[in-house]
Amino acid sequence: MANPPSTDGYSFDPFELDLDKAFEIIRRSGACRVGLQVPEGLKRAAPNIAKQIKEKTGAEVIISGDPCYGACDIDMALCQEVDIMLHLGHAELGDGPDNVIFLEARMTTDLKDAALNAVPHLRSKKVGIATTVQHVHKLGQVLKILKEHGIEGLVGPAGGRIKYPGQVLGCCYSTAKALEVDEFIFIGTGQFHPLGIALATGKRVVAADPISGEVSKIDPQPMLRRRCGAISRAMDARRFAVLVSKKPGQRRMELAKRMKALGEGKGKEMFLVYLDNIEPDRLLNLGVEAAVSTACPRIALDDAAKYRIPMLTPPEFEVLMGKRDWEEYRFDEIYE
Numbered sequence: 524m525a526n527p528p529s530t531d532g533y534s535f536d537p538f539e540l541d542l543d544k545a546f547e548i549i550r551r552s553g554a555c556r557v558g559l560q561v562p563e564g565l566k567r568a569a570p571n572i573a574k575q576i577k578e579k580t581g582a583e584v585i586i587s588g589d590p591c592y593g594a595c596d597i598d599m600a601l602c603q604e605v606d607i608m609l610h611l612g613h614a615e616l617g618d619g620p621d622n623v624i625f626l627e628a629r630m631t632t633d634l635k636d637a638a639l640n641a642v643p644h645l646r647s648k649k650v651g652i653a654t655t656v657q658h659v660h661k662l663g664q665v666l667k668i669l670k671e672h673g674i675e676g677l678v679g680p681a682g683g684r685i686k687y688p689g690q691v692l693g694c695c696y697s698t699a700k701a702l703e704v705d706e707f708i709f710i711g712t713g714q715f716h717p718l719g720i721a722l723a724t725g726k727r728v729v730a731a732d733p734i735s736g737e738v739s740k741i742d743p744q745p746m747l748r749r750r751c752g753a754i755s756r757a758m759d760a761r762r763f764a765v766l767v768s769k770k771p772g773q774r775r776m777e778l779a780k781r782m783k784a785l786g787e788g789k790g791k792e793m794f795l796v797y798l799d800n801i802e803p804d805r806l807l808n809l810g811v812e813a814a815v816s817t818a819c820p821r822i823a824l825d826d827a828a829k830y831r832i833p834m835l836t837p838p839e840f841e842v843l844m845g846k847r848d849w850e851e852y853r854f855d856e857i858y859e
């Protein structure tokens with residue numbers, strides 16, 4: 524996330540947080556103990572938010588000190604200690620513990636300039652629009668700018684773990700895949716989401732950053748080359764770890780078991796490894812030569828350089844095992 528938030532009062536510039544709504548829910552529930560979980564970008568504001576909750580509701584607050592990567596990453600142990608867990612910054616994914624309240628952080632940044640910057644780079648008269656949750660409330664601005672330039676903008680439907688039309692997650696591009704267009708405009712920061720759209724849809728993607736003002740055409744080839752390299756490096760591995768996340772929205776045990784069975788069927792030694800935060804040092808002493816991550820797809824696709832052993836996604840492991848052709852490369856996504 525961009526600028527560090529102010530820890531002063533209710534100001535989290537450039538984010539908006541409706542803390543009054545959270546105070547009201549906490550008061551109405553009669554909760555005595557409240558858990559507070561915030562993404563790293565808002566963590567500096569956590570003590571001040573905790574203080575505000577105490578003052579406004581009288582409830583005792585326990586801050587989750589662990590990293591928080593998304594709505595998939597609920598601190599389950601803390602959930603059991605508190606009456607209500609306030610999870611800030613992410614949109615709800617779907618099923619989860621009943622005592623979690625999600626309070627999204629919306630960016631105040633306008634999207635008009637980003638859309639205007641992108642227009643000269645678009646080739647089609649009909650384009651799909653995608654963004655992350657911080658900007659979904661301003662997608663109307665993008666639609667308007669495109670219309671003024673004779674371009675029809677389409678926004679894909681919400682559903683599954685996607686709460687808002689047009690929203691994408693690093694692990695889910697269903698809103699983009701639902702659209703019949705030849706081109707997408709992604710409004711947001713970073714390269715991972717637009718790369719995900721390009722790989723999940725096979726379509727041209729123009730990314731417009733509303734913070735920096737930069738526009739780029741996404742080229743998925745360098746990432747595909749890196750992924751092909753990772754598969755090749757895993758070719759001679761005999762012993763694999765199949766990583767299963769403890770995080771509720773990343774846990775794919777059935778998929779992990781299928782990967783284990785697939786590898787064993789090809790004569791590999793396969794071990795299920797259950798862990799919370801997947802970090803390089805956690806794998807060092809296991810003595811495995813390669814890993815398949817069934818957790819957040821970003822671990823294999825975005826963080827691969829951090830690991831000394833090849834780290835594959837499940838579809839990539841299927842390529843390695845000869846179950847899928849490289850030409851059918853599939854971006855790993857989580858739908859449920």
Ligand code: SF4
Nearest residue numbers: 592593595693694819
């Ligand atoms: S699984 Fe990864 S990409 Fe999906 S919501 Fe969680 S952190 Fe984000």
